[in-house]
Structure formats: C-alpha cells, structure tokens
Amino acid sequence: MDHRGRRVDFLAEGLRRALALIVGGDRELYGSAALTLRVAVAATGVACALGIPAGFALAGRRFWGRRVALVVVNTALAVPTVVLGLVVYGLLSRRGPLGTIDWLYTWQAIVVGDVLLALPIAVALSAAAVEGVDPRIRRTALTLGAGRWRTAWTVAREARFALAAVVTAAFGRVIAEVGAAMIVGGNIRGETRTLTTGVALFTAQGDFGTALALGAVLLALALFVNLALQALQGHGRD
Amino acid sequence: MAVIELRDVRHDYGDRTVLELPSFTLAAGDRVAIVGHNGSGKSTLLRLLALLETPATGVVLVRGRPVTGSRARRAARRRITLVEQRPVLFRGTVRDNLAYGLRARGVRGLALDRAVVATAERIGVTTLLMRRRSELSDGEIQRVAVARALATEPELLLLDEPASSADRAAVTALHAALESARRDWQVGICLASHQLEDAYRWADDIRALADGRLSPVTPENLFRATLPAAASGNVRQVDVGGVTLAVMTDRTGPAILAVPPTDILVSTAPIASSARNALAGRVTRVARVRPDGGVHVTADVGVELTAVVTEDAVRELALAPGRTVVLSFKASAVRVF
Numbered sequence: 165m166d167h168r169g170r171r172v173d174f175l176a177e178g179l180r181r182a183l184a185l186i187v188g189g190d191r192e193l194y195g196s197a198a199l200t201l202r203v204a205v206a207a208t209g210v211a212c213a214l215g216i217p218a219g220f221a222l223a224g225r226r227f228w229g230r231r232v233a234l235v236v237v238n239t240a241l242a243v244p245t246v247v248l249g250l251v252v253y254g255l256l257s258r259r260g261p262l263g264t265i266d267w268l269y270t271w272q273a274i275v276v277g278d279v280l281l282a283l284p285i286a287v288a289l290s291a292a293a294v295e296g297v298d299p300r301i302r303r304t305a306l307t308l309g310a311g312r313w314r315t316a317w318t319v320a321r322e323a324r325f326a327l328a329a330v331v332t333a334a335f336g337r338v339i340a341e342v343g344a345a346m347i348v349g350g351n352i353r354g355e356t357r358t359l360t361t362g363v364a365l366f367t368a369q370g371d372f373g374t375a376l377a378l379g380a381v382l383l384a385l386a387l388f389v390n391l392a393l394q395a396l397q398g399h400g401r402d
Numbered sequence: 403m404a405v406i407e408l409r410d411v412r413h414d415y416g417d418r419t420v421l422e423l424p425s426f427t428l429a430a431g432d433r434v435a436i437v438g439h440n441g442s443g444k445s446t447l448l449r450l451l452a453l454l455e456t457p458a459t460g461v462v463l464v465r466g467r468p469v470t471g472s473r474a475r476r477a478a479r480r481r482i483t484l485v486e487q488r489p490v491l492f493r494g495t496v497r498d499n500l501a502y503g504l505r506a507r508g509v510r511g512l513a514l515d516r517a518v519v520a521t522a523e524r525i526g527v528t529t530l531l532m533r534r535r536s537e538l539s540d541g542e543i544q545r546v547a548v549a550r551a552l553a554t555e556p557e558l559l560l561l562d563e564p565a566s567s568a569d570r571a572a573v574t575a576l577h578a579a580l581e582s583a584r585r586d587w588q589v590g591i592c593l594a595s596h597q598l599e600d601a602y603r604w605a606d607d608i609r610a611l612a613d614g615r616l617s618p619v620t621p622e623n624l625f626r627a628t629l630p631a632a633a634s635g636n637v638r639q640v641d642v643g644g645v646t647l648a649v650m651t652d653r654t655g656p657a658i659l660a661v662p663p664t665d666i667l668v669s670t671a672p673i674a675s676s677a678r679n680a681l682a683g684r685v686t687r688v689a690r691v692r693p694d695g696g697v698h699v700t701a702d703v704g705v706e707l708t709a710v711v712t713e714d715a716v717r718e719l720a721l722a723p724g725r726t727v728v729l730s731f732k733a734s735a736v737r738v739f
Contacts, residue, residue, distance in 0.1 A: 300490045304547075307452050308503035309480040309554060312472075321493050 174372065181373025182380060190377070192354070197381045200358040203271055204339040204389075207278030211334050214279075215286025216327065220316055222287065223294035224302070234291070240284035245277075249344030252277045256348060269350035274358065277344035282334040289333055293326030294319060328397040332390060339386055359385070403466055404429045405558045405590055406451055406482060411460030413446055413614075420446050421457075421614040430557055432590040435601035437621045438611035444594035445487065447611065448560045451592065452484035480507065483554060487562040487594075489547030491535040496527060496546050499535075503554035517553055525549035525579045541572050548576060552583055559583075561593040565600050577604060598622060602691035612658045618739055622698075622708040623661035629654045629738070637678065637733050645704035648678035648733040657738050665735035666709035668699055669728050670719055677730040681707070685725045688716065701727050 185193050222233060254260050256268040256276070267273045301322050305315040320327060342360040349356035351365055359382040366375035404427045413421040421443045428434060428451065436444050449455045453462065453475045462469045464478040483503070491499050500518045509517060522528040527549050530542060538546065544564070551559055559580070565573045583589045595601045598621055601608050610621030617624060625642040631654055632638045640649045642659060649659060667673075672680055683703030690697050696710040699721050707729050711721070721727070 298490055300486055300488075301492070303449075303454050303484075303486070304490060304492070305502075306454060307479060307482075307484045308550065309476075309483075309506040310502070311476060311506065314506055318492060 178372040178376050182377035185374060185377040186380060193377055193381060195354060196357050196359050196362050196378060197385060199271060200339065201385060203274050203278060203358060204335055207275045207282055207338045208331060208335045210279045211282035211286045212331055215283050216290040216330065218287045219290025220294050223291040237284050237287045241288060245281060245341055245343035248280055249277055249347030252344060252348045268348060269352060269356060271356055273348040274345045274356060277348050278338040278341055281341055281344065282338050285334050285337055286330055289330040290327060293323040293330060296326060297322045325397055328393055332393050335389055407463040409461045411457040413450060414458045419614060423616060428558055428590050428592050430590050431584060431588040432607065433605045434592040434607045434609060435605035436594045436609050436611055437598050437601045439596055442611045443614035444611055445562055448484055448562050448594055452482055452560055453478050481556060482558040483551040483556040484560040485547045485551050487566055489543060491543055491546060495532050495534055497531045499546055499550045500553050502550060521549050521553040524582060526575055541569060555587055556589060558590040563595055564593055599689060599691050615739060617660050618737060622663045625659045627657060627659050629657050643705050645681065647736060649736045649738065650733040651738040653738055660737040661731060661735060663708045663710040665731050666707065667730040668709050668711055672728050675730060678733040680728055680730045682728045685721055685723050685727055687723065688721055701729055703729055
C-alpha cells in the first residue's frame with residue numbers, strides 16, 4: 165500500500181472508531197462530556213456572577229484606580245492558560261496557601277482555574293456592554309426615583325443581548341480550555357479527564373479515533389449550549 | 403418654602419465653566435421657563451436641579467436641607483423628576499413605563515393600576531398603554547415620558563424643550579395636562595426652551611440663561627460681545643454681529659449684553675433725542691405673547707431686536723411685518739453681565 169492509501173486508511177479508521185464510541189454510548193466518553201459540561205457551567209456561572217457586577221461597577225462609576233483596573237482586566241484577557249494553571253497549581257498544592265482544602269487534581273480545581281480564565285472576559289465584556297447602553301436610560305431610571313439596584317437592573321435589561329454574549333464568550337473560553345485543566349486537574353481517568361484534556365492525551369497516545377470522538381462531542385456540546393443561549397437572547401420583545 | 407435652591411453653584415466640564423449661578427430657586431406651583439440658545443447651559447442646569455449631576459462648587463438645598471451624599475440625593479430625586487429633551491422609554495409596554503417610578507416607590511397592585519390609568523387619561527395616552535417603544539412616534543414617546551414622570555406626582559417637574567418633538571395640537575394638550583396636574587397637587591413646573599414665544603406661552607416667570615449665567619434683566623435681546631477699552635469716558639462702541647452698539651460700562655473683555663425690550667423706543671422716523679443708539683430696520687414679527695398685554699415688536703436692524711410697546715402704539719404707528727422703523731435706546735440702557 166502506498167503512503168497516500170495508508171493516510172486515508174488512518175483517517176477512515178479514526179472516523180469509524182469515533183462513530184462507534186459515540187453511537188455505542190461509551191461510558192468514558194460520555195463521563196468526560198458530563199464532567200466538561202459540569203465544569204464549564206459551574207465556572208461560567210461563578211465567573212459571570214462575579215464578573216458582570218464588577219463590569220457594571222467599572223463602567224458605571226468614575227473612581228480612583230478605575231483606569232488601572234481596566235488595564236489589569238484587559239491584560240488578564242491575554243494570560244496563557246498554562247501560566248494560569250501554574251498559579252492555581254501553586255495555590256492549591258499541599259505546600260501552597262490553599263493546600264488545606266485539598267482540591268488539587270479534583271474537578272473543583274479545574275473550576276477554579278476556569279473561573280480565573282473567564283473572569284476577565286466577563287468583566288471586560290460586561291463593562292463594554294454597559295458602556296454601550298444609552299446614558300439616558302440610567303439618568304431616566306434615577307430621576308424616576310429608582311435606587312441603585314433597580315437602576316442597574318434597568319440598564320442590564322437594555323444590555324441583555326450584549327450580556328448574553330458575555331455568557332457565551334465566557335462559556336466558550338472555559339469549554340475550550342486545556343492547559344490549566346491538565347495542570348490542576350491531572351487528567352485522571354473518570355475523575356478529572358475533560359473532553360479537551362482527553363483529546364490531548366489520546367492524540368499523544370496515537371488513539372486518533374477516541375480523540376476524534378471526544379472532539380466531536382465537544383463541538384456538539386458547544387453548539388448545543390450556544391444554540392440554547394441564542395434562543396434565550398431571542399426570547400422576549402423590545 | 404422652595405422645593406429646591408441652588409446657592410453659589412458653579413459647574414465645569416473639564417476646564418470649561420458651563421454654569422455659574424449665585425442663586426436659583428424653584429417652589430411648588432411655580433411655572434418657570436429657562437430660555438437660552440443651544441449651549442447656554444439650560445440642560446446642565448436641569449440636570450443639576452434633577453440631582454443627576456453634582457455641582458463643582460456650591461450648595462443644593464431641597465426643602466431647605468443641603469443635599470449631600472447618595473442617600474440624600476436619592477431621597478431628593480423622589481420629589482423632582484426630569485423629562486429630557488429627547489426622552490427614552492424603557493423596554494416593555496407604555497404601561498410598564500408609566501408604572502416604573504411608582505414601583506420604585508413600592509406602589510403595587512390595585513393602587514398601581516389606578517395611578518397608571520389616571521395618569522394615562524390625564525396625558526391622553528390611554529390607547530397607547532399596551533404598545534412598545536418601537537411602535538410609537540417621537541411625539542408619542544415625548545407624551546409617554548411626561549406621563550411617566552407625572553405618574554409619580556413629583557413636587558417639581560423639569561422639562562427640557564417639551565415642544566421640540568410635538569406638533570402644535572400635542573403641545574396644547576400637554577399644556578392642559580400640566581395645568582390640571584398643577585391644580586391637583588401644586589406641581590411646580592420648570593421648562594427649558596430656546597424659543598422665547600414657547601416660554602411665554604408656558605410660564606409666568608421667565609429666566610434667561612446666556613453662557614451659563616442668568617440675565618439680570620430680560621430674556622430678549624441678548625448678545626455675546628467683547629468689550630473694547632473706551633476711547634473716552636465709559637461709553638464703548640461694541641460690535642454685536644455686524645451692528646455697533648453704544649454701551650455705557652467700565653468693563654472690558656468678553657461679556658453678555660442685554661437690551662431690555664421695555665427700554666427701546668419705536669418710531670417710524672429718526673428722532674432727535676439723547677439716545678446714543680438709533681438703529682433703522684424693518685419689522686419682522688408682531689407677537690402678543692406677554693401676560694401683561696404688552697406687544698412684542700421684533701425688527702431686523704442688522705441683528706434682531708425686540709421692543710415691547712402698547713396695543714395703542716401698534717395701531718397708531720401701523721406696526722406690522724415689513725414696516726420701516728427706528729429703534730432707539732440709551733447707552734446706559736444696555737446691561738452688561
């Protein structure tokens with residue numbers, strides 16, 4: 165057989181194996197998918213719960229140090245995931261400052277890393293979303309007697325599409341993440357092996373079919389969540 | 403007691419001072435109009451009065467108490483509501499918008515429904531209640547915004563150019579609605595307008611703003627000028643947009659000049675008098691807008707000048723658009739501030 169024939173066989177064999185795993189309901193594959201979804205939802209939830217109010221504060225008020233805070237947030241957007249993984253590893257390792265909670269090589273450790281990755285996205289994009297809202301909305305809410313929270317809620321309703329995009333972007337960052345998850349999760353089979361760390365491992369082992377199956381499920385998951393978020397965005401009239 | 407009082411207030415945007423007011427007071431039941439050209443500081447003044455901005459220096463008192471801190475500002479905002487020049491509606495129906503301020507005050511259930519319906523009827527927006535902002539014209543948005551502000555029964559309603567996006571009939575309807583609100587709970591109304599005739603129609607106290615300062619005399623005949631050094635004595639020849647006025651002042655540099663309309667003499671031919679200013683031109687407008695019955699005669703003498711004359715004078719001199727007239731006033735009649 166020539167080289168070209170072998171290459172086609174390699175691909176076809178990979179696809180066949182991937183299909184078999186997906187259709188056959190492989191436990192390890194779907195276990196990884198469930199873990200990936202759990203980690204991504206938890207990390208996105210925490211990052212948005214912390215980041216969106218921080219974005220509101222950054223956008224809405226002129227306070228001392230605001231410019232510095234914006235620079236820090238924008239710089240944090242570009243932090244490599246492996247570097248962040250190293251930092252979280254240092255914090256959670258037995259000799260680290262948070263070693264006593266014993267989270268290293270657990271799915272919670274991956275959530276911590278992912279939260280730190282998604283947080284700058286949530287802060288920066290929600291600040292931009294709030295700054296994009298017509299300033300008359302905030303002034304009108306205030307002049308009608310609304311308090312701080314009602315005013316923030318009114319502004320958030322106006323920025324709902326942009327805020328939904330914040331959630332989508334944070335989720336996208338988290339679900340595609342591999343470096344930090346590998347370092348702080350340890351890629352332990354059945355416990356901390358997410359779809360992305362699985363793809364990295366199986367590719368390195370030459371098990372192209374399993375890696376392909378994991379990748380396909382990852383894509384399907386991302387597609388499903390994005391469609392769900394888009395459906396939510398489209399819900400409700402102006 | 404005044405609902406709001408500004409004392410020695412100055413407001414800056416960057417290095418530029420946009421407002422400088424030694425004193426400005428509004429009381430319940432007042433009908434005040436602030437007039438001035440675009441950029442004269444009207445909208446800034448309204449935002450200060452609405453407690454949406456804090457002055458760089460000076461004190462704001464609401465019901466006699468200085469407003470300091472966010473809690474006091476929030477409490478004060480529940481007494482004073484602003485409708486902006488181009489108001490925005492919130493997401494939701496017109497009904498949701500009318501209920502907004504009431505909900506912020508904890509009004510719920512039947513009381514909320516009743517207040518919304520009553521306000522909608524007062525402003526004539528009942529048929530719009532279930533519409534959304536994208537289904538409304540600019541004029542309708544303006545009316546809904548006024549209704550939304552009135553629904554909270556404020557002590558003071560601030561309106562920025564309320565006639566800007568409404569036709570004449572809508573303006574009349576709005577005026578009637580505001581009058582009924584004044585009768586019902588003595589709401590004080592303060593509006594900003596760049597049109598003096600609108601101001602006369604809406605208000606009985608007209609305050610003119612020019613370059614962020616209140617005119618001490620009149621809202622008409624305001625000119626921005628640079629005062630040169632006097633050649634002799636205190637009378638200066640001051641250029642105001644192509645016309646030279648004799649002005650008695652000891653000041654030099656940038657200033658606002660005001661010629662009180664009641665100090666201008668209208669004649670159909672030049673007259674020998676002590677008046678150092680005698681400007682010939684043609685009448686452009688004759689308007690009966692003053693509550694005291696005086697008639698505004700505006701003539702183009704190189705710039706537009708308005709004089710107040712009696713109805714008899716209009717008849718005897720046959721004052722009508724196109725008529726040639728001479729406007730005379732003394733150098734000492736020109737106020738400088």
